[in-house]
Amino acid sequence: MLLRTKLFGTTYEFASVKEVLAKANEEKSGDRQAGIAADSVAERVAARYVLAELDLQTLRENPAVPYEDDEVTRVIDDGVNEAIFREIRGWKVGDLREWLLADTTDGDMVSRVSKGLTAEMVAAVTKLMSNLDLVLGAKKIRITAHCNNTIGLPGTLASRNQPNHPTDSVEGIRASIYEGLSLGSGDSVIGINPSDDSTGSVARLLEMTQEVIDRWEIPTQNCVLAHVTTQMEALKRGAPMGLMFQSLAGTQKANESFGIDVDLLDEAYDMAKRYCNSAGPNYMYFETGQGTALSADAHYDADQLVMEARNYGLAKRYSPYQVNTVVGFIGPEYLYDSVQITRAGLEDHFMGKLTGISMGCDACYTNHARATQNDIENLAVLLSAAGCNYFMGVPMGDDAMLSYQCTSYHDAPSLRQALDLRPIPQFEAWMEDIGLMSDGKLTAKAGDASFFLQR
Amino acid sequence: MTTTPHDLDAIIAAVIEELRAGAAATNGREAPAATGSTSVPAAAPAPAAAPAPAAAPATQQRSGAAPPVTHAEASGRFTGEFGIDLPDPTEPERRHALRVEDPYDAEGLANMASTTTARLGVGRSGPRPRTSSLLLFQADHGVTQDAIHGTVDPEVLERFDLFTVTTRVADREEYLLRPDLGRRLSDQAKADITERCTKSPQVQIVVGDGLSAAAIDNNLAKILPVIEQGLSAAKISLGTPFFVENARVGLMNDINDIVGAEVIILLIGERPGLGIADALSAYMGYRPTAGKTDADRDLICMITEHGGTNPLEAGAYVVEFAKRMLQHQASGQELRRLTADDA
Structure with a gap:
């Protein structure tokens, strides 16, 4: 899978979906301790450009730990509503961010789509969101x-x-x-x-x-x-x-x-x-x-x-x-x-x-x-x-x-x-x-x- | 125009005198006598918008034992009624003062507060805590920050003739970010220890700053002589003690690969708790080496004169532990297993 972008004339290439996700993450000392964080701020943003173009199907197919090896992956994947997933599997992560923030998207609509998401999709869109995005995005989802x-x-x-x-x-x-x-x-x-x-x-x-x-x-x-x-x-x-x-x-x-x-x-x-x-x-x-x-x-x-x-x-x-x-x-x-x-x-x-x-x-x-x-x-x-x-x-x-x-x-x-x-x-x-x-x-x-x- | 330092002093004194006279007039109250009844903030007039405060708790009043000395008086420039000279709010009687206005059952509240170290009876103004409760919290957090980010006083190290080595950590920030690097000696440290330390002693004592410089500053002078004298009296041979900067507990393994002691004693600063910033831990292990973990170590923690084990007493415990480790040639869970039959 080719995962590559240019930024300010420099080419950034990533070996896996997992690497794109890790390098797109906001700076965290734990990721750095683990040796998986972006090496530079530019690389972090480059990873986000690539992440924004990933579709949800690809994220579902690339969980952090393979389905066969991990029961948490199985619990999450088996819990996906397939009908809803079929509707959204072609969405790119960047599109998901905009859909979540759009005034035409209300809380009920988000709760319905969330039944078609896996954890990797949830984390992916979060990496593209600014702090105020996160406030506004969460605000419309009421869970009682x-x-x-x-x-x-x-x-x-x-x-x-x-x-x-x-x-x-x-x-x-x-x-x-x-x-x-x-x-x-x-x-x-x-x-x-x-x-x-x-x-x-x-x-x-x-x-x-x-x-x-x-x-x-x-x-x-x-x-x-x-x-x-x-x-x-x-x-x-x-x-x-x-x-x-x-x-x-x-x-x-x-x-x-x-x-x-x-x-x-x-x-x-x-x-x-x-x-x-x-x-x-x-x-x-x-x-x-x-x-x-x-x-x-x-x-x-x-x-x-x-x-x-x-x-x-x-x-x-x-x-x-x-x-x-x-x-x-x-x-x-x-x-x-x-x-x-x-x-x-x-x-x-x-x-x-x-x-x-x-x-x-x-x-x-x-x-x-x-x-x-x-x-x-x-x-x-x-x-x-x-x-x-x-x-x-x-x-x-x-x-x-x-x-x-x-x-x-x-x-x-x-x-x-x-x-x-x-x-x-x-x-x-x-x-x-x-x-x-x-x-x-x-x-x-x-x-x-x-x-x-x-x- | 030039002014000498002497002129400046005179000018400053005059200005202060003038300001003071003005302030006293503005306050419209008689200045307190210079003999020492200057008021503490609790008795100051409340802001107009605030509800009238209840009578200040007795603990907030000056004890009256000794006349206060203001900075101004101490410097000898002038004497007068102005100045703030507060008793220590962290002393037990003030720390535990109840700050609830007009409680339903004051005695019951005091009894409840005495059953826990949680901060109860702190009171409120609107939904926020009382000023004294807020400042006490900030003081308690403040000393933890100074302890973590402070450095050990070089005089303390000189007094015991401890030379200093470092871990693979470059600075305090990296120390907090990379615990793994704090568990490894730097190459220079390995060379220094190789050159300067007696090899294969029965007991090697090491001092490390850990997460609290204050733990070393405040406790080392008390605990170290007790340990050294206790072990020497038992005819146990001691290695050459030294100090490690930016140290983590796992360092014991790296150190003993060089000195080859039977027992390593590491005196290291603990992560400060709120209000207790100088707690020291003594980690002890029998023949530590790569792969040994906390399960192979024994520990005396919370060594402090502020609500923990007294360092003199703790030193005696350390000596006893070291003797037992030498006797049974084991430490940690293995030592507990071997000595379970003795108990």
Whole structure:
């Protein structure tokens, strides 16, 4: 296959579709670490010229890992709607970009076409889009999902209450939950990353969160983000669970490093449908992030954006209530600074929506990345403008267990106020009912965890 | 026209005096006494548009133990009522002060906050955090940045007669981007170590900056003598210690291919957590060589006087670990397997 262009008189030639995709990618330290990034900015743009002319059929025929070798490729390819694919297979990636951005293309039309896309097509068009393209493109795709409430409605922004504690103290976690609830965080989920992955500890946290939800009649769901096998065991023992969680990666080999495969996820999904106490029909919660496949040395020389798009293709199989990228968690050797983290956050959100899943973002950074709290506040504003379904809420953005910084309990109410957004409707009605919100704003009683000592 | 430095001082002093008089008049309040009751910002008048602030928490008031010394007073140019002299907001009593205005249950809130290291009770103005909560976060993040991007104080290295070598990393940026290069010695480093180090000692101590220069600056002087004296007292032979710039833990393998020690002890700065920027780790391995991983190593982490293991105490642990490794000729999972029966 000839993949070649001239640019400013220089000829750039690429050996494979995978190489075109990698070199067309926006600068990422992970791609550079993997030795697959463009050597120059000009080469990057040359790759994009070639990519814009690739048709969707060619992309389907050239997945990052061959169909025979990888079950993630098979899940995605087998999920393609053939009738819709036949309509679009001749489209070039450049045409797809313009079609997505055209005023004559509405959200329903995008959602229909997305059934004919594979992850490589989703990643390809993302590489041709500027940051504002990604905002505008995502904005028109509304994906809603229902567990005990409805996430993703136009004009809403939800917040995961993330009350982590270094040693899983039930009292400490409950205290953080109260602080978060008092600021309007918790409508997407009350979701704890446990420090102890044992079944007993996970079940104890599920019971405590359920008890808080019941006592205050909160229209939300609980989740403890342990390994899926631990949660399945907790469910078997009768622990109360609203959402089941798992981290995903973009290849079969990378998922093996997480201790999961498609059979196990199928089994977990089946159990969630049968044993979760929530209304459904969406019971699953997934987290992803650019660079995970490379860190497991399971990226098959594909770039981290392609790998990330494949996460979403896999997630879609399980009709998740919510999926979020943990965009700056992995460290500067994959996303070096705020420029790269911001870009990746916008890309991931757009790709998730284009894939057809309810997408949020853990806008975050580690202390050795070139980023500050200001940078993720910026990203949160951009993503809120793009229609992001939810962010994390953590006490002052400082996670006491995971040693990274993300958005604060304060940020969801701030973003809602700045951009005229509301919590999930059932949750806002509850906030109003107990006196913490009025007309879309926090009342004088809000921001006080001890408010919840009343019951 | 020429002015001498002395003239300039006089002019500056006069201008400051004038400005101060004007400012005091504008404020329309009596200037506080020079003996030391200058106010902290918590007690300053609120902006007109803001709601009246609640009474400042007791922890935000001056402790009153010692009269404050302003910069101006310290320089001896003038004395007066102006100046800001704040107590350290990172001291525990101020760090953990609750900032919620008019809580439903103040005691209950304090009890809840005491159950977690999460930042609770930080309060709000509109939907945003209180100023003091915001600045404390920025201070805690600030020290992590200074630690990661700082360099180890050369005096600390000189004091212990440590010579410096580097990894294959060119600079701090590449260090963060390419962990693989930080695990390999540069060619010059290999030559220097070959030339300067005693070969085949029982224990080789190496110091590396890792992700925190402050970890070395603040802890080395306490932990290193304890380790050296502890091992010497046990008649264990020590190699020639040295310092590696832009070091990663995996470097232990490369180093021991040259020095051939039985045990390598690497004291290396940890990735700073928010507010704790100087934590040191001691990685220890028995005969490290290419292919050895964390599973083959033992580790004492969070060595710091700021909420971790005290460096003197940690030094004693390191000595015990080294003795056990020599005795069992193993480290890491293998050592745990061998010593499981002892327990």
